[in-house]
Amino acid sequence: MSARPRATDVAKAAGVSVTAVSFVLNGNDSGNISAATRERVLQAAAELGYRPNRLAQGLRRQRSHVIGLVTDAIASSPFAGRLIAGAADRAGGDDYVLLVHDSHGDPGRDQGAVDELLARQVDGLVFATMGLRALETLPITPLPLVLANCYQDPDTHPSVVPDDAGGSRIAAETLLAAGHRRITMLGGPPPQGCDLGIRAGNVSGPVRERAFRAATRAAGLRSPDVSVRTVGWQIDDGCRGALRVLGDASGAALPAAGRPTGLVAVNDRVAAGAMLGAARLGLRVPEDVSIVGFDDQEGLAAFLVPGLTTLALPHEEMGRRAVDLLFARLHGEKVPATRELLPCPLVERGTVAPPAD
Amino acid sequence: MSARPRATDVAKAAGVSVTAVSFVLNGNDSGNISAATRERVLQAAAELGYRPNRLAQGLRRQRSHVIGLVTDAIASSPFAGRLIAGAADRAGGDDYVLLVHDSHGDPGRDQGAVDELLARQVDGLVFATMGLRALETLPITPLPLVLANCYQDPDTHPSVVPDDAGGSRIAAETLLAAGHRRITMLGGPPPQGCDLGIRAGNVSGPVRERAFRAATRAAGLRSPDVSVRTVGWQIDDGCRGALRVLGDASGAALPAAGRPTGLVAVNDRVAAGAMLGAARLGLRVPEDVSIVGFDDQEGLAAFLVPGLTTLALPHEEMGRRAVDLLFARLHGEKVPATRELLPCPLVERGTVAPPAD
DNA sequence: TTGTACGCGTTATCAA
């Protein structure tokens, strides 16, 4: 009992050579091994509970079956888990496993992390950020590398990022399809600040805004029925924005015909704030005003009342797809260094309804 | 250029034997190696950028310098990242690295995950859940195992869990210290349901409630000045609870002397709901009513307006401490199979102020 | 003080 059985032990138990064991267990027994030996090996392995030592296997095969995931801020994002989970899940499907390294947002530590992973003989690397980012620099490595939720401009590696524009278009179209004709977007301000959450929004903000304008214009809507109000990224920004857009200076709601019936928020926090602002004006959601958020932020969107209809950021899918691309490269396929856009699925909850009139 | 240099290459470059290289690099050169050779080795290693192959090292030393982290639900918790980050950070400090495995909440997959990690020769295991849980069963393994955010009753392994009772006491004392004398707790209902988030609350709910009662009683407060209202775990539960506790049947606020001046919520979502309810009654936070939450939920507590004063769940610290305990065991120390309570620090934001009168 | 040789557990080559 006790110590892990080695291939030798299996061979001994089955009364065959280690070569036979290796052949059988690795499926290289095409015409080489007799059915009887095959059976004996399988049985012995099962009885002993034999599992090959992955370290030795990796050493010999020059392939560790480990992929390294280095990220800038596992800790400080409500989204962190999803990307990692997606990557881990996809990796596990191919008998790969994930080695995670957190650089705490310090680019200097990225290189160290990568070096450590190299020493561990990882077969490939995923570099992920927790907010969508355009990267200035990247750690250097001879290994296949895929970027998740970030990219370089111009592109130097394959990368997967959310289709912000597509999501924003869907947000607008959702409202349009429900019959809304007066729609305002509560947008984020232009780039500034250095907090991770803010930076994340900064990249997405202008993209989401442009797509919103395009979608409403394509539907034949024009100013002033459609407009964009720049507010901010936080809950109170959304609240103030809603107050300004839906109410007058005295804090009363505008007459129904004079205010938008639908609101597109640049993220879920702003949407939550807008719901608060609407309530303060005595307006009901979604009866008096419909609201669509963006991000499907965990612990927020689903817990609002009513639940917030929003566009989900495909974090899990990004992790999954990044590993996908990595495997493709590992299998020798040529993967172009391009940005792959992943759709942001609409999560329908309770904040969209047809306009009153 | 190209291929990773091996110890042999360093030896060749320095004009010495591999033994010398190994001795120098592992610090075993006490009196064995001449200062001159020592220098040559170090220089050659630096020039080649030599890093030992961890796979081979692990194979030889029978110690992989990897610790396995298996978790029930990386994906579906806003807290997931923090625990992993803490563990990864602590591990990295000792040149260890983290192998993460997600069982997706399926206990059947736990054993598979552990087996896979065993095959990878991990030196120890951390089993973490994303909501506080009492575990029925645990995967079996001969390796040192530490539990994070969960435990078995009676204890079978060392574990680290949040000090819910202590946190709840601090919540009450914070309000007491600010001068509040009429305090109501908005609590969660008794155990039921099977959603992870709910189950998490279930274990903590009664504990937090008991500690709240004890702390207020110790301060000399009695019913009806102090009471506990069972509402639920979600935002709208908190909203309804606040409406009932602070207002009358007609939806108007109770007179100042007839309502509590301080509210303790069983979690941040309920606290957020309570803030909403208070606003609906025309009550200002914290001027008219102070509120303390629990969890410091990412993406919620910090983004409310005003920011929610709350007790943080020590997720990062749990990850860190779990690895700490694991290292102690790895170093041969005897670690008792007991539950270690980690303090929930108070995060002071803007929802607590002295009562009006 | 330095170098040689062996073992960690696996896979793969090659001769039997």
Added chain:
DNA sequence: TTGATAACGCGTACAA
């Protein structure tokens, strides 16, 4: 069809 045996890269007992 099978069975020795060499390698993967490193650490160390032991001989020089």
